[in-house]
Amino acid sequence: MGANKQKLYSFRTDDELIEKLNILAERHSRTRNKEIEYALKLYVEKCEQEEGRTNTGKLSVSKIG
Secondary structure, rough: OOOOOOOOOOOOOHHHHHHHHHHHHHHHOOHHHHHHHHHHHHHHHHHHHHHHOOOOOOOOOOOOO
């Protein structure tokens, strides 16, 4: 197994948010899952810019793509 093994994580949300994610994902030519992943990475980057890095250098989520 590689070092970049992805983890499965599920969460609950309302139907309206799911539908909006579907629309955005289609607009950006992504799956809904990849759209959520992209949004989360943007959120982490924003937090790290405002609050500093969230780790000791072992993790890198600051590069999207």
